[in-house]
Amino acid sequence: MSDVLIRAQSLVKKFDDFVAVDSIDFEVSQGESFGFLGPNGAGKTSTMRMIEAVSPVTSGSLSVLGLDPADEGPRIRSRLGVVPQENNLDEELTVYDNLMMYGRYFDLDRDVIRERIDELLDFVQLEDKRDSKVSALSGGMKRRVIIARGLINEPEVYILDEPTTGLDPQARHVLWDRLYRLKQRGVTLIITTHYMDEAEQLCDRLVVMDKGKIVAEGSPRYLIETYTPRDVVELRFPVGVLEQVASSIEDLGDRTEILADRALVYTDDAEKTVAMVADRHEPETVLARRSTLEDVFLRLTGRSLVE
Numbered sequence: 001m002s003d004v005l006i007r008a009q010s011l012v013k014k015f016d017d018f019v020a021v022d023s024i025d026f027e028v029s030q031g032e033s034f035g036f037l038g039p040n041g042a043g044k045t046s047t048m049r050m051i052e053a054v055s056p057v058t059s060g061s062l063s064v065l066g067l068d069p070a071d072e073g074p075r076i077r078s079r080l081g082v083v084p085q086e087n088n089l090d091e092e093l094t095v096y097d098n099l100m101m102y103g104r105y106f107d108l109d110r111d112v113i114r115e116r117i118d119e120l121l122d123f124v125q126l127e128d129k130r131d132s133k134v135s136a137l138s139g140g141m142k143r144r145v146i147i148a149r150g151l152i153n154e155p156e157v158y159i160l161d162e163p164t165t166g167l168d169p170q171a172r173h174v175l176w177d178r179l180y181r182l183k184q185r186g187v188t189l190i191i192t193t194h195y196m197d198e199a200e201q202l203c204d205r206l207v208v209m210d211k212g213k214i215v216a217e218g219s220p221r222y223l224i225e226t227y228t229p230r231d232v233v234e235l236r237f238p239v240g241v242l243e244q245v246a247s248s249i250e251d252l253g254d255r256t257e258i259l260a261d262r263a264l265v266y267t268d269d270a271e272k273t274v275a276m277v278a279d280r281h282e283p284e285t286v287l288a289r290r291s292t293l294e295d296v297f298l299r300l301t302g303r304s305l306v307e
Contacts, residue, residue: 003030005157005188006051010060013046020046022212023060028157033189035199035206037293039301042209044192048161051190053077065156078106081155085162087142091135095126095145098134099152106153113152120148124178140171147178158182159190164198176201196294210301220293227296229254231270234287235263235277245281252276266291 006028013021021043028034036044049055051064053073062069064076089098096117103113121127124144134142143163150158163179164172172195179202183189193199199206200220208216208223216223233253237245242263250256253267267273270288277286 004028005030005065006190007063008047008060009062011047011050011057011062012059013043013050013055014058019212021050021058024207024209024212024214026207026214026217028188028190030188031186033183033191033202033204035203036190036192036209037196037199037206037297038209041211042301043212044209045161047209048159048190048192052080052082052159078153079156081150081153081158083146083150083158083160083163085165087139087146089134089142089145089149092133094131094133095121095137096130098145099149102149103152108153116152116154117148120151123151123181124148125174138171140167140174143167143171143175144178147175151182155187157188157190161192162194163191164193164195172198196292196297200293208297208300215300216296223296224291224293227299228291229266229268230291231267231273232289232291232295233265233267233270233273233277234285234289235265235281235283236261236285237263237281237283248280249277266295 004027008024008026010023010025011021012019012023024047036047038044046055050057050062050069053064053069053076056070065079067076069076090101093101099117099120100110100113103116121130124147126141126144126148129137129141134145137145147163160179164175167175176198179189183202189202191199191202203220205217205219206223207214216227218226235249242258246258246263249263249265252273253265255266257264257266265273274286274288277283
């Protein structure tokens, strides 16, 4: 039997004449951590809402847990866990009451919910906040409560939309640890994120979306090796100098990108490139580093802001 839990073929989502998702294909397998990356307006959220069976498919086919969202929406939603981007907890209720109320949406027995609340508060390290009002919690604690809430029905697929947006680095790493533990348990994760380091840490495989289409697919390591040279050399010059030297550094690597404040040289041999720079110029700073998923993302989707 196939272990594919979600399969999309020629999937399209339109809002009147606007095409939000433009004929995409993808599969998510059981136990996989699968990511959707893309700038604002790329079609990520529209795709997630179709998977969640809360937004109808315009055309193409979509199967979630072997079911058609058009006919089996309630059954699908009962087997999913969802962490929305916004903190939509009831601020005036306690942590315990938020989780109990959410568990009742799934028609679970109260004794079952109580047992799961104990397990989940231990999992997200919030046992001591059980009786605290949500309004008294920090942003990181609220996200952990939402992580716990999304697991109350023991979902087969766990969907997280920008799970760490707005959190400080310490809180992000705590959440990463919790999500990694879910991966170890074999929970299927679907994640959208703007943080490239988060995608590298959490995703086994991902797609990059731009303007409603999938422009690349693979593991983070595969994408880095396929779409960008191994190294990046960042060169910073005094104000006004970069424009003067730009033409003389374009041949230093496989590709050179001139930005407002620095030049990026993409190369398979950073040491050689740095030596060539030293023969020609005296930058204020030189930084040699490995290519990252962010370099891939910016090459595929561009640097222009999308509102």
